[in-house]
Amino acid sequence: MVLRGESALLTAIIFIGVALVIGVAMLSYFTSIATYYRDQVDLSSHLQSEASNVFVNIISYDTASSSLWFLLKRTDGSRSSFFVIVDMGSEYSNCSNIYVSNPYHDQDGILCNSNNDCVQATPVYRGPMNGVYVPWEGVIVDFSSYAKTAGYTLSDTVYVCRLSNVCEFSGSQGLCSENTIVKIQLPSYAGVIRLYTVAIYSNKPYIVGIYEVTVS
Amino acid sequence: MKGQGSIIVAVVFLSIIMVSVAPLVLHIYGTATNMASAPDAPVYRFLTLQAKMISREIVAFYNATDSTLLLVNRGGAGIKVERVVIYADCDGRGVYIDPGVKDLDMPSGLEITMQIPLPTQSVCGNLKTNTLYLITSEGLVISSTVITYEDIEMLSRQESQTTTIVRTTLPSAVMALPFKVGPGDNTSDLYSLLGGKGFEVCTLDSMENPTKVVSCASLEGGMKGGAGTGYVWSLRRVYVNTNINISNVIRNLWIGYDPRNVSRYNIVITADSATLATPSYSTSSPVRIKIYGFVPVTPQGILRLGGTWMSAPDQDIAKYTFVNAALVLNGTAERVEIYERTSGNETDYNPYIMFINTDRSRGFAGILFTTIDRAWGFYSSRNEHVDTLLDYSIKSLVLVYKDYSLSNIKYSSVTIAVNYRFHDNEGSDAQGTSVDKPIMLVGLVDASGVIYSYRSFTFRELTRYEDTYPPTAQAQSSMIFIPLPPAEQGEKVYYVFIAIQDPYHYNGYLDDLDLTLYIESLVIVPVTR
Numbered sequence: 001m002v003l004r005g006e007s008a009l010l011t012a013i014i015f016i017g018v019a020l021v022i023g024v025a026m027l028s029y030f031t032s033i034a035t036y037y038r039d040q041v042d043l044s045s046h047l048q049s050e051a052s053n054v055f056v057n058i059i060s061y062d063t064a065s066s067s068l069w070f071l072l073k074r075t076d077g078s079r080s081s082f083f084v085i086v087d088m089g090s091e092y093s094n095c096s097n098i099y100v101s102n103p104y105h106d107q108d109g110i111l112c113n114s115n116n117d118c119v120q121a122t123p124v125y126r127g128p129m130n131g132v133y134v135p136w137e138g139v140i141v142d143f144s145s146y147a148k149t150a151g152y153t154l155s156d157t158v159y160v161c162r163l164s165n166v167c168e169f170s171g172s173q174g175l176c177s178e179n180t181i182v183k184i185q186l187p188s189y190a191g192v193i194r195l196y197t198v199a200i201y202s203n204k205p206y207i208v209g210i211y212e213v214t215v216s
Numbered sequence: 217m218k219g220q221g222s223i224i225v226a227v228v229f230l231s232i233i234m235v236s237v238a239p240l241v242l243h244i245y246g247t248a249t250n251m252a253s254a255p256d257a258p259v260y261r262f263l264t265l266q267a268k269m270i271s272r273e274i275v276a277f278y279n280a281t282d283s284t285l286l287l288v289n290r291g292g293a294g295i296k297v298e299r300v301v302i303y304a305d306c307d308g309r310g311v312y313i314d315p316g317v318k319d320l321d322m323p324s325g326l327e328i329t330m331q332i333p334l335p336t337q338s339v340c341g342n343l344k345t346n347t348l349y350l351i352t353s354e355g356l357v358i359s360s361t362v363i364t365y366e367d368i369e370m371l372s373r374q375e376s377q378t379t380t381i382v383r384t385t386l387p388s389a390v391m392a393l394p395f396k397v398g399p400g401d402n403t404s405d406l407y408s409l410l411g412g413k414g415f416e417v418c419t420l421d422s423m424e425n426p427t428k429v430v431s432c433a434s435l436e437g438g439m440k441g442g443a444g445t446g447y448v449w450s451l452r453r454v455y456v457n458t459n460i461n462i463s464n465v466i467r468n469l470w471i472g473y474d475p476r477n478v479s480r481y482n483i484v485i486t487a488d489s490a491t492l493a494t495p496s497y498s499t500s501s502p503v504r505i506k507i508y509g510f511v512p513v514t515p516q517g518i519l520r521l522g523g524t525w526m527s528a529p530d531q532d533i534a535k536y537t538f539v540n541a542a543l544v545l546n547g548t549a550e551r552v553e554i555y556e557r558t559s560g561n562e563t564d565y566n567p568y569i570m571f572i573n574t575d576r577s578r579g580f581a582g583i584l585f586t587t588i589d590r591a592w593g594f595y596s597s598r599n600e601h602v603d604t605l606l607d608y609s610i611k612s613l614v615l616v617y618k619d620y621s622l623s624n625i626k627y628s629s630v631t632i633a634v635n636y637r638f639h640d641n642e643g644s645d646a647q648g649t650s651v652d653k654p655i656m657l658v659g660l661v662d663a664s665g666v667i668y669s670y671r672s673f674t675f676r677e678l679t680r681y682e683d684t685y686p687p688t689a690q691a692q693s694s695m696i697f698i699p700l701p702p703a704e705q706g707e708k709v710y711y712v713f714i715a716i717q718d719p720y721h722y723n724g725y726l727d728d729l730d731l732t733l734y735i736e737s738l739v740i741v742p743v744t745r
Contacts, residue, residue: 019232
């Protein structure tokens with residue numbers, strides 16, 4: 001008699017246990033899927049916002065000194081820095097060849113003629129091309145594969161350079177829409193220059209924009 | 217009731233499944249459907265240097281001669297120029313200049329003219345602006361056309377040359393004189409000014425029968441004075457941006473519009489002595505005063521000679537020669553040079569030359585050359601009355617117009633048109649000279665300096681069209697036709713030159729004349745093959 005009632009209870013406990021185990025397993029499974037998707041969404045929206053917020057325009061190319069001048073602008077009004085990779089046609093430019101004009105330190109009116117009126121770019125990544133990523137065809141691929149497919153320059157070392165936003169120099173707060181003027185010192189043989197705008201996410205560089213200019 | 221326990225357990229089990237799993241599934245499903253699409257490929261754009269985003273609605277015109285920027289916005293919406301960047305040459309080195317122009321609002325439908333401040337000479341020597349970029353707050357880069365006076369001259373030439381191509385039988389004309397000058401040009405030194413206007417300043421190997429143009433870029437001196445003992449015009453004082461107040465009896469006056477600004481005047485005065493109130497200066501020696509950029513403060517006129525106020529310069533440049541009257545002149549001047557007659561050996565042509573124009577055509581400079589200082593005479597008297605004031609050339613002043621070359625492959629011949637006025641102080645005209653000598657020569661010289669052909673204008677020809685007193689310098693015009701060698705002889709390149717001089721020294725009372733020559737224009741009309 002007693003055993004009959006115990007068996008039903010046992011069955012109920014087993015059922016409930018199984019249900020809980022299945023529930024917890026599904027919960028953790030779906031949670032991990034959701035986290036992964038959320039990460040992808042965040043990455044995607046970050047890359048898209050960087051791609052649409054960073055505006056690049058060329059100013060001039062001085063053939064005498066082989067220097068390329070262009071402007072960078074954040075259309076969202078933020079004061080954060082710009083990240084770029086410069087492809088000089090056969091190799092990637094070192095960050096020491098890239099300068100940002102600081103008009104607040106310019107005393108004589110001539111841009112980049114003294115030490116403090118132009119700020120050198122700082123490297124944030126220096127290493128093989130497969131450490132840089134490109135969103136392409138719905139997936140994230142490494143820059144090396146992308147460059148190989150697109151026929152861009154392949155090199156052992158690529159430099160991602162941080163360029164200060166001119167808004168950082170002004171000392172004021174709030175939204176800022178100033179244009180940052182950038183000078184790139186190129187080798188005299190430069191022909192096609194590609195400027196890649198880069199977004200950093202989770203400490204990894206992603207290419208979000210490519211600008212190409214022929215200077216020869 | 218039997219079996220109900222199992223049903224209850226099944227219901228509880230299903231409830232737990234439904235409560236724990238179904239919302240999760242729904243949540244995940246919702247998240248997945250709301251999820252943005254996978255990241256896009258990078259935005260790819262080509263930038264070309266040609267596509268400088270020159271907006272048709274926004275026209276920027278930069279005048280490099282006086283650093284003014286004209287902005288015209290016809291776009292229907294205001295623009296805000298955030299920064300201006302200039303690409304310029306400093307001592308031949310390319311630099312980018314930020315003139316510090318910030319946040320310039322440009323409403324639609326308006327024109328704005330503004331001065332662009334440029335670096336000082338110590339920072340950027342021999343600044344030459346190449347391009348000016350306007351960077352708007354939206355990041356638009358507007359490349360501005362930089363215009364110099366040379367560009368304007370070149371454009372007008374190209375237009376006329378285009379006409380030549382279309383209508384090959386018609387020649388095109390190139391104006392060498394008068395040349396355009398701008399506010400930045402220094403008109404007080406004829407050598408540097410002419411050098412900057414396409415001329416090479418040289419001399420001739422012979423003043424009377426020249427075969428070569430020589431001493432280009434190294435011409436020194438050229439003018440002497442006196443009969444026996446040498447006398448010259450020595451520069452004694454230079455005043456810049458000064459008030460000027462003269463009330464003095466003078467002998468002669470030549471006046472024209474300042475070619476850089478026709479609301480001002482350039483004046484040359486000669487007097488036997490001078491006492492100036494402002495700037496304070498006094499001398500008992502003969503003086504020559506050159507006044508650049510004179511602006512009168514007298515409402516009655518520019519200046520007063522005797523009892524008559526002058527309202528405008530006269531096209532007859534000799535009109536105020538031998539006036540011998542009290543001059544009243546009061547105003548400001550950009551520059552005043554005072555020359556005194558002193559004993560000396562030789563000077564350059566600067567004391568004798570002034571760039572003026574005699575009609576109000578803005579910005580064009582003709583060349584006034586005068587050696588007259590005091591009075592006129594006859595074959596039986598000293599023209600200047602005193603020996604010390606006689607002036608004469610020992611080297612011709614030759615201006616070779618290097619901005620335009622004539623190749624015999626392209627052109628079959630050339631016609632040179634010269635307009636000029638002449639006046640002298642020899643009352644006996646031809647009778648007052650023992651020999652006829654050239655005053656002006658116009659012709660062609662090749663690249664090595666050998667003269668190909670020229671037409672000379674001698675004193676006895678020129679003096680027929682002037683009246684010494686009452687002083688009258690009639691407008692004269694000559695067309696000089698010079699055929700070029702046949703193209704079969706190989707290419708030869710020629711340049712037009714004009715030479716001026718006062719070749720008369722003295723020979724007793726003969727040949728002691730001084731003269732005034734005003735070159736109004738020198739136009740080259742090549743005839744294409």
